[in-house]
Amino acid sequence: YTALSYTWGHPKKTHVLRISGAPFAxxxxxxxxxxxLPRIASSEYLWLDQVCIDQADDKEKNHQVQIMGEIYSNSHKVIIWTGGEIQGLQLAVDTYISPGRQICERGYYLGALAKSLDVYAEPLRQLLLRPWFRRAWVIQEAVLAK
Structure with missing residues (x-):
């Protein structure tokens, strides 16, 4: 199964998911x-806390919290969803993660690359300010991911 790491946002359940034809809020x-993530959602088993944990049963919720590490470490993979698209983020990540590759592929000089990094700071700042990065659970969800 694939586990999804995300933030609930507002707890009100306003959308309907169909599971084996039955509605689920x-x-x-x-x-x-x-x-x-439509391709993933249709082709694999997903572990979604809202669906897989009975949210009305405090005893079950407490038990599931205790085994959350196992849930994420036993998953085939973990998908981290921080929110919708951020303009310029992919280029910013590519540039920050592999500046050496950028220099080689695009012929940047180090001085020019350093100046261009300022352009990429805003999309990264927007990403890091998202609620996912303020959750304590994300550490184990990300670290235990395969």
Whole structure:
């Protein structure tokens, strides 16, 4: 199975997910994540906390919290959903992650590359300010991911 790491956002369940034809209420945030991942959602088993944990049963929720590490470490993979698209983010990530590659592929001089990094700071700042990065759970969800 694939586990999805995301933030609930507003807890009100305003969207409907169909599971084996039956309606299941989910939050707008989960609906947005699933809408952005249609191929994955249709071709694999997904572990979604809103669906897989009975949210009305405090005993089950407490038990699931205790085994959350196992859930993420036993998953085939973990998809991290931080939210919708951020303009310029992919180029910023590519540039920050591999400046040496940028220099070779695009012929940048180090001085020019350093100046261009300022352009990429804003998309990265927007990403890091998203609610996903403020959750304590993300550490284990990301670290235990395969």
């Amino acid at each position: 989910i939050t707008a945030s989960l609906a947005e994540a699933l809408g952005a």
